[in-house]
Amino acid sequence: MTLAHLDAVTQAGIIEGWACDPQRPRETLALAVLLDDGTAVAAGRAELFREDLMDAQLRYGWCAFRLRAALGPEALAAQRLRLVEATTGAVLHVQPQLPIRHVEHHDCETVEAVVAEDPTMLRSIDQLAGCGDLFAAFIAQEGLPAFIRAAYGYVLGRPADPVGFASYEKLMRRGALTPFGLLAILADSGEFRSRPRLLPSPVQPAFVFATAAAPPAAPELTLDDGADAA
Amino acid sequence: MSGGSVLLVSVPAVHLSGLDLPGSLYPWRCLRDAVLPPDLRLALLLVMQSAEAQQTEIRFVARPEIFTHGAARDWLDAQSGGAQDHLALTDGNTLRLIPGLRNHMFFFPRGMTSREGALNRLVRLVPEAFAGLASQVNGTLTFRLGSRWIRPPMLPLGFAVTPVGEPAQYTPFVWLPGNHGYAGVLSAKEAMEGVPLPKPPHYVPLTLGALSDHPFVVELARQVREVVLDPAKGPLLIGLPALDRDDAATKDQVEAVLEAFSRSGIALPRLSSWAVRFVAGMPDPAALAGARLTLHAHVPFWHFGRDIFDAVGEVTLTGSGSLSGPASLFSTWLGRAVPVRRIRPQLGLLPVTTGQVP
Amino acid sequence: MKPALTIDITPLLESQWTGIPVFTRRLVQALDPHLRLHFCQGPNGVPEEAVRQAIRIGTGTYLRDAIHTEVESVQQEARRPAIDPAIPLLYPSVKPSPGAVAREASTIHDISTLVMPDTHVPENVAFHLDPLRDQMASDEVVFCCSEATQEALCAYVPWVRPKTRVMYQYVDWPEGFEAMDRNQPAIRLGRYAVVIGTVEPRKNLRLLLRALEEPSVAAADLHFVVIGARGWMADQALAQLSPQAQARISFTGFISEFAKYRLLRHAEFLVYPSVYEGFGIPAVEAMSLGKPVLASLSSSFPEVIGPAGLFFDPFSIDGFLAALEEMANPALQAELAAHAVPQASRFNAAVMAAPVLEWLGVPG
Numbered sequence: 045m046t047l048a049h050l051d052a053v054t055q056a057g058i059i060e061g062w063a064c065d066p067q068r069p070r071e072t073l074a075l076a077v078l079l080d081d082g083t084a085v086a087a088g089r090a091e092l093f094r095e096d097l098m099d100a101q102l103r104y105g106w107c108a109f110r111l112r113a114a115l116g117p118e119a120l121a122a123q124r125l126r127l128v129e130a131t132t133g134a135v136l137h138v139q140p141q142l143p144i145r146h147v148e149h150h151d152c153e154t155v156e157a158v159v160a161e162d163p164t165m166l167r168s169i170d171q172l173a174g175c176g177d178l179f180a181a182f183i184a185q186e187g188l189p190a191f192i193r194a195a196y197g198y199v200l201g202r203p204a205d206p207v208g209f210a211s212y213e214k215l216m217r218r219g220a221l222t223p224f225g226l227l228a229i230l231a232d233s234g235e236f237r238s239r240p241r242l243l244p245s246p247v248q249p250a251f252v253f254a255t256a257a258a259p260p261a262a263p264e265l266t267l268d269d270g271a272d273a274a
Numbered sequence: 275m276s277g278g279s280v281l282l283v284s285v286p287a288v289h290l291s292g293l294d295l296p297g298s299l300y301p302w303r304c305l306r307d308a309v310l311p312p313d314l315r316l317a318l319l320l321v322m323q324s325a326e327a328q329q330t331e332i333r334f335v336a337r338p339e340i341f342t343h344g345a346a347r348d349w350l351d352a353q354s355g356g357a358q359d360h361l362a363l364t365d366g367n368t369l370r371l372i373p374g375l376r377n378h379m380f381f382f383p384r385g386m387t388s389r390e391g392a393l394n395r396l397v398r399l400v401p402e403a404f405a406g407l408a409s410q411v412n413g414t415l416t417f418r419l420g421s422r423w424i425r426p427p428m429l430p431l432g433f434a435v436t437p438v439g440e441p442a443q444y445t446p447f448v449w450l451p452g453n454h455g456y457a458g459v460l461s462a463k464e465a466m467e468g469v470p471l472p473k474p475p476h477y478v479p480l481t482l483g484a485l486s487d488h489p490f491v492v493e494l495a496r497q498v499r500e501v502v503l504d505p506a507k508g509p510l511l512i513g514l515p516a517l518d519r520d521d522a523a524t525k526d527q528v529e530a531v532l533e534a535f536s537r538s539g540i541a542l543p544r545l546s547s548w549a550v551r552f553v554a555g556m557p558d559p560a561a562l563a564g565a566r567l568t569l570h571a572h573v574p575f576w577h578f579g580r581d582i583f584d585a586v587g588e589v590t591l592t593g594s595g596s597l598s599g600p601a602s603l604f605s606t607w608l609g610r611a612v613p614v615r616r617i618r619p620q621l622g623l624l625p626v627t628t629g630q631v632p
Numbered sequence: 633m634k635p636a637l638t639i640d641i642t643p644l645l646e647s648q649w650t651g652i653p654v655f656t657r658r659l660v661q662a663l664d665p666h667l668r669l670h671f672c673q674g675p676n677g678v679p680e681e682a683v684r685q686a687i688r689i690g691t692g693t694y695l696r697d698a699i700h701t702e703v704e705s706v707q708q709e710a711r712r713p714a715i716d717p718a719i720p721l722l723y724p725s726v727k728p729s730p731g732a733v734a735r736e737a738s739t740i741h742d743i744s745t746l747v748m749p750d751t752h753v754p755e756n757v758a759f760h761l762d763p764l765r766d767q768m769a770s771d772e773v774v775f776c777c778s779e780a781t782q783e784a785l786c787a788y789v790p791w792v793r794p795k796t797r798v799m800y801q802y803v804d805w806p807e808g809f810e811a812m813d814r815n816q817p818a819i820r821l822g823r824y825a826v827v828i829g830t831v832e833p834r835k836n837l838r839l840l841l842r843a844l845e846e847p848s849v850a851a852a853d854l855h856f857v858v859i860g861a862r863g864w865m866a867d868q869a870l871a872q873l874s875p876q877a878q879a880r881i882s883f884t885g886f887i888s889e890f891a892k893y894r895l896l897r898h899a900e901f902l903v904y905p906s907v908y909e910g911f912g913i914p915a916v917e918a919m920s921l922g923k924p925v926l927a928s929l930s931s932s933f934p935e936v937i938g939p940a941g942l943f944f945d946p947f948s949i950d951g952f953l954a955a956l957e958e959m960a961n962p963a964l965q966a967e968l969a970a971h972a973v974p975q976a977s978r979f980n981a982a983v984m985a986a987p988v989l990e991w992l993g994v995p996g
Contacts, residue, residue: 058815088815089808112815151820155857155882155895161817164890197693201647203700242888250689288750291833294842297948336947337930339747340908343783345934345943367749373787399761400746400788 047102048090048136050077050127052145053117060145061127062097063090063136064107069177070254072247074130075109079123086111087130091247092163098174105174106246117144166243169199169231172224175246175253179223182253188216191223194252199230201241280331280355282372283321284338285314286365298336299353305334313516316437316577317363317382321411324431331355338362338370347374359408366393369403378429379404380411384574385481388518412576412607414599425599430607436579442557443524444469447502447512447550449532449542458529461552465524469551471509474564474587477557479513483572485534489594489619490570495540501550502542508549511557511565524554562586571600575607583608590615635994637663638670638721638733641683645673645692645699648886652741654913655777655801656724657687659988662802662981666989670719673699675732677713720772720992728763730770737773737991739799742910742931743784744834751834768792773991775799777911780932797987801913802979803920809893819898824855825926826899827881828906828914836905836928841869842949844877848957856881856903857895859914897921901959901968904928907946912936919976924968926959936979939971 048063063073077086090109098105113120121144127137152158166172183191192212196204204212212229215221221229230236231243244250285305293308305318325332333354341350350372360372363380366389371377383389393415397404401419407426416425443465450457478494485491494512501508514527531552535542556577564587569575571593583589591597591604594617601614643656660683663669671678678699686695715721715732723738730736745752745760768774774795776782786793827840840856843849862870862883870878884895896902902918904927915925915937927933928946937943942964944955959965989995 086815088811110815149817151818152816153820155821155884157817158819158821158894159884159887159891162888162891163812163816164888193697194694197647197691197697201693203697242886244888250691252689252691252694286750287748291750294949295947297945297951300947337748337907339784340928340930340946342780342787342931343935344779346929346931349929349945368747370747371787373783399765402790403788406790 046073046129046134046136048073048075048127050125050137050139050142052143053113053120054145054147054149055117056149057113057115057117057120059086059111059113059120059125059142060109061090061137062094062102062108063127063129064103066103069103073107073136075111075136076128076130077111077113078126078128080126085115085120085125086113089247091245093167093171093245098171101174104178104246105171164245164248166245169228169243172227172246176222176224178246178253183223188213191253192216192226195223195226195230198243198252199227199241200233200235279359280333280357281325282335282338282354282357282360282375283332283363284335284360284370285318285363286367287337288365288367289314290336295336298340298350300334300336302332302334311383311520312439313382313386313574313577314363314365317380319437320431320433320576321361321363321380323433333357335360335372338372341372361411364393365389366391366396369396369400371403371406376408377406378409378411379407379413379415379426381413381415382574383516384413385483385570385572386516386518387482387486390483390572412574412603414603416599428603428606430603432576432607433579435581436556436559436577438556440555441467442553442555443467445524445528445552445554446546446548447498447552448528448546449502449535449544451536451542451544454529454532454536455525457532458525458527460546461528462523462525465554468558469548471511471561473509474566475509475511475562476566476568477511477513477562477586478568478570479573479577480515480531481570481572481574482515482518482530484570484593485515485530487570487572487594487617488538489617490592491534492538492540492619493617495535495538495542498535498550499540499542502545502547505547505549508547510550512550512552513557514552514554524552527554528552559585566590568592569604571595571597575604589613592617594618634666634668635992636668636670636716636719637988637992638672638715638719639663640673640721640723640725640727641671641678641686641695642673642723643725644683644686645696647691647693647696649690649692652725653692655739655741657690658801658804658981659722659724659984660687661804662984663988666985666994667992670715672715672721672732674728675715677715679713722775722988723767726760726763727767727771730763730766735772737771737775737988738767739775739777740781740785740910741777742781742908743788744908744910746788747784748834748908751832765789768795771795773797773987775987777801778932779935781910784931797991799987800979800983801911801916802981802984803913803916803976804981805893805917805920806889809890812890813894813897816894819894821857821898822855823853824857824899825901825903826896826918826923827856827858827903828860834907836907836946837866838869839905839946839949839952840881840903841866841873843952843956844873844880846949846953848953849880850876852956852960854880854900854956854960857899858883859887859892859895861885892917893921896923899923901926901965904933905946905952906930909933915941916976916979919972922969922972924959924965924972926955938975940968940975942968 046065050061053059059077072089072091074089076084078084088111090107092108093106094108121142125139125142126135128135192209193204212226289310295304341347360375361378362370363382365383397417405424409429410426411429411431445461445465448457448461501510559582562582563585566588567586568590590613591601592615597614597616605612643652646653671683682695682698686692717733720735721733725739727738745757749757774792776796776798779798782796782798896918901923902925904915904925908931911932918925919940925937925941927937927941929943930946942955942959945951
């Protein structure tokens with residue numbers, strides 16, 4: 045059963061919420077927000093990180109969405125909105141009156157901000173702290189050595205050196221180190237700090253620990269009017 | 275290259291990296307005042323002088339290789355003033371061609387072994403590019419491609435008057451067996467300009483290519499010994515070779531020559547002598563009046579102007595390799611037959627060539 | 633049954649895929665619908681699933697690992713999959729040693745190591761040039777990444793011309809990028825142009841740095857966003873500039889495909905000052921997002937960018953400034969932009985696959 049919620053709309057017209065299917069934790073849901081008459085006012089995927097979702101153990105914390113709406117916040121707040129799954133049209137949540145959230149809004153006014161807002165890459169290794177089940181599934185399927193090799197490749201972009209491999213394998217087999225703990229250690233290493241790499245988020249195909257085949261791409265809904273803020 | 279027209283000229287792009295060029299086509303002044311290796315500068319002077327004599331306009335092209343085809347190539351054609359010829363000055367690392375034009379090559383670091391090696395590698399890689407050359411300036415590049423011998427036509431260019439550079443520096447011969455570096459330092463410390471010679475010298479300009487010719491070095495070392503022991507047989511003037519590094523100083527050049535002598539197997543006396551002297555740079559032509567000039571086949575003879583060849587009493591081309599090509603080139607270039615003396619290995623350490631590993 | 637082809641996946645062993653690894657990935661994807669693909673690294677076969685996994689995740693880190701773990705023992709070495717000598721073999725780049733199979737083809741991306749070795753490290757020159765002659769001699773077909781590369785190659789090796797075919801690559805942004813971009817915080821960088829250029833001298837960033845001090849650039853409110861790392865060479869060059877000039881340029885460092893997509897999509901145009909390219913995929917990326925390109929009049933640029941571009945002499949600061957000024961004209965920019973997407977769509981998977989299928993005698 046899919047869990048979802050339309051939380052609020054910001055003053056800048058961004059509809060916020062989250063959605064996931066605990067039965068299909070590796071799938072990113074494609075969503076649309078519809079007016080009562082079926083007009084789509086926003087579309088996108090539930091693929092962003094939120095710490096509260098991680099704490100709630102909802103899809104490792106990676107199922108938030110922020111969708112730019114085609115209507116202003118007041119107009120949205122005045123209508124009943126439906127959150128639907130784009131592929132099936134299944135209604136996930138109905139929000140009779142979407143609250144307006146007053147937050148300080150930041151556009152990307154610098155190149156650094158554009159890069160920092162990149163949702164395809166991690167901002168911090170801590171954003172993987174909720175992925176314990178995912179790592180456990182990977183280890184169950186591929187084995188612990190494969191996980192350690194993958195961890196080195198993911199964080200440091202190189203094969204594991206024999207000494208490091210042996211010592212981490214020993215620690216992990218004893219239960220003294222968790223899979224996420226290994227990733228955190230590697231990301232805290234001098235090697236990574238001196239040559240930081242971009243680490244793909246768990247919803248990206250490049251996230252090697254998601255071993256299951258990627259879900260078929262869902263068709264995106266087309267917005268009805270000039271919603272493209274670009 | 276025909277007179278009265280436009281000639282496109284390119285130089286190794288590595289020398290353009292620090293220049294603010296006005297465009298892909300640029301005038302001589304951009305290079306004239308740039309930092310350039312001495313052999314390239316001489317080659318450029320030679321080309322400029324020759325072009326002026328033929329009333330040919332020179333336009334330098336920065337990167338001929340970018341005008342491959344289509345619009346880029348059309349643009350070059352429109353800018354090049356109807357040029358039909360392109361002269362590529364090459365250091366052996368690459369040969370830049372402009373398809374559709376007559377391409378000429380000037381390999382200027384003659385005698386620089388690493389550059390000659392690079393050129394040979396390039397010939398093996400793209401022989402057809404060399405086979406299509408309209409001419410080679412002051413060169414004897416010859417190679418076999420399949421069943422054909424290829425030798426791009428030679429284009430002789432020479433200075434009427436040897437370009438005046440910095441005054442030549444003379445240093446004495448110093449021999450400290452096993453310590454050639456320090457001998458080089460001591461010799462260079464004595465450097466002087468315009469040291470008078472008691473009589474016309476025997477002048478032997480060297481390059482690294484000449485120094486790698488073992489029989490030639492053996493013979494030269496033997497002459498050095500004779501003159502050091504009997505100064506009346508001198509003076510022997512040894513032209514120091516250009517080294518393949520930017521920071522080389524006179525002491526390093528002297529050391530390179532002494533190292534070569536040490537490998538000759540000729541025992542030299544532990545002496546210093548002005549009867550054998552080294553010269554860094556081009557000697558004053560007046561000092562060479564009546565001199566005996568021995569040119570190794572790996573020496574860029576075109577560095578010397580007609581004034582020097584007219585002034586010296588005797589010119590001999592030498593070396594231990596095949597001299598027919600260089601002799602033909604040099605004689606054509608000089609406009610008269612040049613005596614050739616091929617050296618055969620006699621004394622000293624024989625070079626070892628390994629065949630198959632057993 | 634589809635005809636079979638073996639593809640050498642050596643370029644895919646890189647960790648971070650740019651340039652030739654991406655070309656290789658696209659080649660596999662372009663040929664996949666038409667052929668039964670096998671994979672190899674040199675003379676050794678590579679398990680198909682490992683390659684497909686690498687393509688799915690977009691890195692060769694684990695593929696390398698998978699291949700290397702195959703040969704940890706003599707027994708494993710003996711079990712390594714061999715390639716079928718009866719199946720044609722295509723190298724997407726250099727062919728290190730010829731004769732692995734009866735019918736071979738390889739790919740020349742550019743001949744910069746031959747004609748501008750000064751812009752490469754000697755190891756790279758040797759890597760490309762040492763096997764070149766044998767590579768082409770043993771090929772049935774030599775694929776060239778553009779007409780420019782084809783012409784340049786044939787100027788040096790005329791006998792190879794009958795074997796050459798042009799193989800254009802294409803751009804394939806992930807499907808979700810458009811929606812993702814729409815939902816991201818808006819980009820408000822003012823007027824800006826994206827610049828493709830790293831510290832490599834061949835990329836000619838120096839021309840732009842010189843231009844930054846020019847009054848006409850200073851007077852314009854255009855900012856330049858360089859996609860790529862700054863590096864010490866750029867640092868040195870930037871240190872020569874006034875603070876005002878320095879403020880007009882930003883470097884992104886290494887960024888994700890999505891960040892590049894966003895920056896390109898919201899830019900006015902792309903500046904591509906590179907002195908020489910074999911193809912110039914960033915130009916097609918920009919055009920695919922409707923952006924015109926201000927590019928060097930050099931090598932493959934006129935061929936690839938066509939009517940969506942404005943060209944300048946890459947060694948002329950005046951030429952560059954004049955082109956920048958011209959590009960600032962909104963009417964001209966719109967006119968060029970109108971050609972951008974159609975021009976980019978000339979390069980697609982079918983076009984990339986076509987010369988290979990023709991070689992194999994397969995109807996496209």
